[in-house]
Amino acid sequence: MATAEGAATPPLSPWRRLRSPSLAARLALVTAAVLAVALGMVSAVRTVALRQRLYASTALQMGVDYSTLAKGLRLSPLAVALDGQGYASFLASPTVGALVADATGSVQGEAPPTSPQYASLFPPVLPRREYLSALAEGRDVSLVAGRGAQRQLVVLAPYLNPFTGAPVAVFELATPVAPLEGTLRQQLEFDLLAGLLALMGAAAAIYVLLGRFLAPLADMARASDEIAAGRLDVALPQPRGDDEVARLSRAFSHMVQRIEVALERERAEQRRVRAFLADASHSLRTPLTVLNGRLDLLLRGESREGEELEAALRALRVEGERMARIVRGLLLLARLDEDEPRDAGDVDLARVLEALRPRLESLAGERRLVLAAPEGLTAWATVEAVETIVTNLVENAVRHTPEDGQVEVRADLVDGRVRLRVLDTGTGIAPGDLPRIFDRFYRGARAGQRRDGGAGLGLSIVQRWAQALGGEVAAANRGERPGAVFTVWLPKGPPPASSDPRPSRAPG
Numbered sequence: 001m002a003t004a005e006g007a008a009t010p011p012l013s014p015w016r017r018l019r020s021p022s023l024a025a026r027l028a029l030v031t032a033a034v035l036a037v038a039l040g041m042v043s044a045v046r047t048v049a050l051r052q053r054l055y056a057s058t059a060l061q062m063g064v065d066y067s068t069l070a071k072g073l074r075l076s077p078l079a080v081a082l083d084g085q086g087y088a089s090f091l092a093s094p095t096v097g098a099l100v101a102d103a104t105g106s107v108q109g110e111a112p113p114t115s116p117q118y119a120s121l122f123p124p125v126l127p128r129r130e131y132l133s134a135l136a137e138g139r140d141v142s143l144v145a146g147r148g149a150q151r152q153l154v155v156l157a158p159y160l161n162p163f164t165g166a167p168v169a170v171f172e173l174a175t176p177v178a179p180l181e182g183t184l185r186q187q188l189e190f191d192l193l194a195g196l197l198a199l200m201g202a203a204a205a206i207y208v209l210l211g212r213f214l215a216p217l218a219d220m221a222r223a224s225d226e227i228a229a230g231r232l233d234v235a236l237p238q239p240r241g242d243d244e245v246a247r248l249s250r251a252f253s254h255m256v257q258r259i260e261v262a263l264e265r266e267r268a269e270q271r272r273v274r275a276f277l278a279d280a281s282h283s284l285r286t287p288l289t290v291l292n293g294r295l296d297l298l299l300r301g302e303s304r305e306g307e308e309l310e311a312a313l314r315a316l317r318v319e320g321e322r323m324a325r326i327v328r329g330l331l332l333l334a335r336l337d338e339d340e341p342r343d344a345g346d347v348d349l350a351r352v353l354e355a356l357r358p359r360l361e362s363l364a365g366e367r368r369l370v371l372a373a374p375e376g377l378t379a380w381a382t383v384e385a386v387e388t389i390v391t392n393l394v395e396n397a398v399r400h401t402p403e404d405g406q407v408e409v410r411a412d413l414v415d416g417r418v419r420l421r422v423l424d425t426g427t428g429i430a431p432g433d434l435p436r437i438f439d440r441f442y443r444g445a446r447a448g449q450r451r452d453g454g455a456g457l458g459l460s461i462v463q464r465w466a467q468a469l470g471g472e473v474a475a476a477n478r479g480e481r482p483g484a485v486f487t488v489w490l491p492k493g494p495p496p497a498s499s500d501p502r503p504s505r506a507p508g
């Protein structure tokens with residue numbers, strides 16, 4: 001397992017952090033940008049509307065002021081021609097300049113605003129047709145004329161003969177737009193400043209709040225780094241609530257736990273395979289050493305004749321048989337580990353035991369052998385499984401039971417399950433061995449010293465078969481008398497279709 005600390009993602013440098021900001025920072029920035037565009041648009045529309053209103057109200061005010069003054073005037077075309085300049089000066093005020101044109105549109109007099117600040121700002125002389133069209137309309141007309149600093153808001157007020165309605169003169173009142181634009185600019189600057197402050201406040205608030213909401217994501221990112229570095233025991237703070245982030249965080253923790261369990265299982269499996277390989281090669285090495293030793297003796301010319309040769313060959317045969325047994329056992333175990341028996345069905349136990357009788361009797365030798373199964377009792381198994389289980393258990397029983405002892409194989413039905421027992425009157429199982437006798441290659445402490453002992457695979461095979469069929473096996477000493485009893489439980493019928501037919505693998 002990789003536990004290199006260095007494999008973890010290093011913490012970001014300030015520069016990198018700036019170049020790849022956190023999700024909260026990005027969202028805050030994007031929100032601020034969107035808000036800025038929206039505020040800009042609102043402010044632009046507001047400024048345009050405000051300018052229109054300001055110009056309109058100023059023009060209206062100029063018109064009102066003019067008509068107040070003009071009420072007292074009794075004008076005739078002659079008076080205009082003679083004293084146009086006087087009327088212009090009369091109408092000028094501190095911020096408003098005035099110009100007088102006669103009924104033909106010719107300028108008869110002009111005066112700048114009376115305030116010294118605007119003394120040079122005469123009202124713009126408009127094209128003649130402007131004056132004529134104002135006279136033709138017969139009411140005030142406002143417009144903007146001039147360029148740059150000379151730009152002025154102009155109101156054209158026609159003066160008609162009060163009795164005949166004949167055009168007499170046009171008064172042009174003009175005020176510089178600079179003060180109006182100044183007011184507008186101030187308003188815009190205030191808008192921008194307030195908007196900027198609001199934006200900064202909103203961005204900061206979003207950043208802080210999002211940072212809090214997204215904290216579990218940051219925890220997950222950190223945990224992922226640690227997991228990538230091989231540390232799976234990372235503890236994630238569990239957020240409360242049931243929003244998407246909380247659910248994601250919980251799912252993430254759950255996933256990490258499952259990965260941890262799976263990895264631990266994988267490691268155990270690897271340990272098991274390694275131990276299995278070591279045991280397998282070790283148990284094959286012993287007979288191979290014996291075999292090679294004997295062959296060396298023969299090659300050197302010793303025991304080449306008569307009974308000695310015969311004894312040597314027999315010994316070789318025994319070792320060969322032992323190796324063949326080990327390889328058979330390993331192959332069987334590998335096959336059972338690989339896939340479950342698919343051809344299970346009802347197996348008549350009495351019939352299988354009867355068929356096995358000759359082989360079991362030859363194994364038992366002088367020992368009394370009892371085979372007992374009720375007529376017609378069936379277990380959900382395969383014939384091969386029952387034969388292998390019974391043969392292995394009887395072989396063990398015989399090996400640990402004196403010649404005048406007894407070995408029994410009994411089958412019966414208990415609580416709806418088939419119980420298959422092998423009882424002997426032998427040495428019994430050493431209490432220290434009991435927990436381990438089903439381990440692969442485990443041979444009892446006493447058996448270990450004996451040359452006639454097996455490889456320690458028999459009981460593992462019995463257990464695997466029982467598990468593969470959905471059953472189990474247990475070992476015990478008989479208690480009331482010397483001897484051991486092995487109990488194999490087998491199902492009476494097929495497993496329920498819904499449940500997973502694969503039993504859990506036994507470790508070791």
Ligand SMILES: Nc1ncnc2c1ncn2[C@@H]1O[C@H](COP(=O)(O)OP(=O)(O)OP(=O)(O)O)[C@@H](O)[C@H]1O
Pocket residue numbers: 329392396397398400424426427428429430433437438442443444445446447453454455456457458459460484
């Ligand atoms: N009937 C029994 N009485 C006492 N001890 C037993 C009995 N059956 C098994 N054992 C103990 O359990 C150990 C494991 O048995 P197992 O059948 O797995 O291996 P084995 O008989 O030594 O070798 P193999 O079966 O591969 O030839 C034995 O070595 C023995 O110590």
Ligand SMILES: [Mg+2]
Pocket residue numbers: 392395396454457458459
């Ligand atoms: Mg055995």
